[in-house]
Amino acid sequence: VIATDIFEAERLILRPVRPTDHDRVQGLIDDYDVAANTMSIPHPLPEGHAATWLHRGDDNPDSFLFIVALKSDDLPIGTIGLHRDAENLSGTIGYLIGRDYRNAGYATEALRRIIRFGFETLGLNRIEADHFTRNPASGRVMHKAGMKCEGVLRQHIFKWNVLEDIAVYSILREEYIKL
Amino acid sequence: MDNPHPTLETQRLLLRPFTMQDAPKVYEYLSDSRIPVRMHRIPNPCTMEWVEHYLYKAIHEDPEIGRFQFALARKSDGELVGRMNIRVAAEHQRAEIGYWIGVPHWGNGYATEAGKRILQYGFESLGVQRIIGTVYSHNRASAQVLQKLGMRYEITRRQDTYKNGVFEDSEIYGILRGEFIV
Numbered sequence: 001v002i003a004t005d006i007f008e009a010e011r012l013i014l015r016p017v018r019p020t021d022h023d024r025v026q027g028l029i030d031d032y033d034v035a036a037n038t039m040s041i042p043h044p045l046p047e048g049h050a051a052t053w054l055h056r057g058d059d060n061p062d063s064f065l066f067i068v069a070l071k072s073d074d075l076p077i078g079t080i081g082l083h084r085d086a087e088n089l090s091g092t093i094g095y096l097i098g099r100d101y102r103n104a105g106y107a108t109e110a111l112r113r114i115i116r117f118g119f120e121t122l123g124l125n126r127i128e129a130d131h132f133t134r135n136p137a138s139g140r141v142m143h144k145a146g147m148k149c150e151g152v153l154r155q156h157i158f159k160w161n162v163l164e165d166i167a168v169y170s171i172l173r174e175e176y177i178k179l
Numbered sequence: 180m181d182n183p184h185p186t187l188e189t190q191r192l193l194l195r196p197f198t199m200q201d202a203p204k205v206y207e208y209l210s211d212s213r214i215p216v217r218m219h220r221i222p223n224p225c226t227m228e229w230v231e232h233y234l235y236k237a238i239h240e241d242p243e244i245g246r247f248q249f250a251l252a253r254k255s256d257g258e259l260v261g262r263m264n265i266r267v268a269a270e271h272q273r274a275e276i277g278y279w280i281g282v283p284h285w286g287n288g289y290a291t292e293a294g295k296r297i298l299q300y301g302f303e304s305l306g307v308q309r310i311i312g313t314v315y316s317h318n319r320a321s322a323q324v325l326q327k328l329g330m331r332y333e334i335t336r337r338q339d340t341y342k343n344g345v346f347e348d349s350e351i352y353g354i355l356r357g358e359f360i361v
Contacts, residue, residue: 088341125346126338151334154353155309158271163308172338 002058003066009113012106014066014080017054021067024076026050028098037135038096039157054079062086064117068097068110077101080110082118082127090126091118107138111145119176128170132157142169146179183242185304187249189296192289194249194263197237201250204259206230208281217318218279219340219347237264245269245305251280251293260284263293265301265310273309274301290321294328298354299361308356315340316348325352329359 003016017025028034029050035043041053057063065081078097085091093114097107111129118124131138133152143149147169155163184196197205206227208214215223222229237248245267251260261280268274276297280290301310312330314321326332330352338346 088339089346090339125341128336128339150336151351153311153333153351154331155355156271156273156353163272168334168336170337170339 001061001064002055003064007066007113007117008071009109011071012077012109012113013069013071013074014110014113014117015069015074017065017067021076022048022051022054025054025067025079028076028078029053029096031099033099034096036160037132037138038094039159041096057081057083064122066114068095068106077106078110080114082114082122084122084124088126089124090128091122091124093118093127093129095129107141108144111141115145115147115171115176119173125173126170128168130166130168132159133165133167139167139169145171146175147171148175184238185247185300187296187300188254189292191254192260192293192296193252193254194293194296195252197234197248197250197262199231199234199238201259202227202230202234204281205234205262208261208279211282213282214279216343217315217321218277219315219342221279223343245274249293249297251278251289260287260289261293263290263297265297265305267301267305267307271309272307273311274305274307275311275313276301277312285320290324291327294324295361298328298359302356302359309353311351311353313349313351316350322350322352328354330354331358 007014029041030045032043035041057065062084067076068078068080069076080095082091082093095110115127118127129142150168150170152165152167154165156166157164187194209221209225209230212223215221215225240246248264250262253260261278263278265274265276278290298310301307312325316335332350333353334351336349339349340347
């Protein structure tokens with residue numbers, strides 16, 4: 001769907017995509033590390049890719065994508081999305097934070113906020129996220145956001161000619177309400 | 180592919196394509212709630228209409244999609260004893276197997292016997308690098324079958340499916356090409 005609401009965190013907001021974000025997001029995702037650690041971003045990045053990439057789920061009622069922006073200037077520092085499995089009341093989160101904004105706790109803050117969105121706004125029962133095991137920093141973010149590691153799926157994803165292990169994290173509603 | 184719906188063989192079983200004539204027997208097996216409570220996709224209670232639709236889709240599946248359904252038929256008398264499938268996720272060079280055995284035929288090792296052959300088919304004929312199987316955590320017998328096939332426990336996905344009012348945990352078992360021994 002095309003998001004319309006704004007969700008506030010401490011230093012960040014999760015807000016809908018605007019046409020004026022396209023160029024800036026293009027700059028954030030035109031980055032080898034960002035592309036290497038996500039499933040769907042090519043590298044090198046074709047010109048104008050962000051404009052279509054940001055709107056790939058607009059027609060899907062189970063796709064929710066937000067710009068992660070600093071409250072101070074409203075400019076994108078990353079994106080975060082949740083894909084709902086309505087039949088099983090679960091959701092899968094994917095996110096990225098631009099190179100210049102790493103190691104400041106922004107990913108954890110954005111993740112916590114979208115987890116709240118998933119449980120409180122969408123009424124989900126389970127929310128999951130995964131990461132390549134060669135990128136353990138991402139697992140630490142998931143852990144800090146209250147998610148638990150469920151295990152590692154071996155050689156599960158074929159990306160850039162390599163079969164990659166992925167670690168899966170989740171948080172359940174019953175755990176969220178105790179946080 | 181010249182043989183779109185393959186037939187495979189083991190010592191006691193013929194793994195053959197389904198026909199619509201299998202519908203009454205499949206319906207008989209799936210009417211025992213012990214099958215649908217273990218299978219995410221099978222409605223509980225099951226209906227003949229569901230079975231016919233399911234078999235029709237299996238029979239007319241485009242093999243290019245990489246989904247293969249096998250009726251497990253006992254060679255000695257032709258009796259249908261269960262069903263096993265393998266579906267390929269080509270972009271990740273992996274496949275997933277699934278199966279059920281009719282309750283009257285439980286405990287005879289048919290799932291393990293058919294599973295060995297399907298894993299071989301997956302690695303050798305379909306060319307995948309990894310094969311997984313998913314079971315509800317309460318289905319210990321099926322988890323044991325996957326382990327007997329050489330699949331390793333990898334993960335418990337907590338409350339990841341909702342069926343008949345209950346959130347079920349699922350376990351995923353996996354085997355890599357290099358771990359498979361014929």
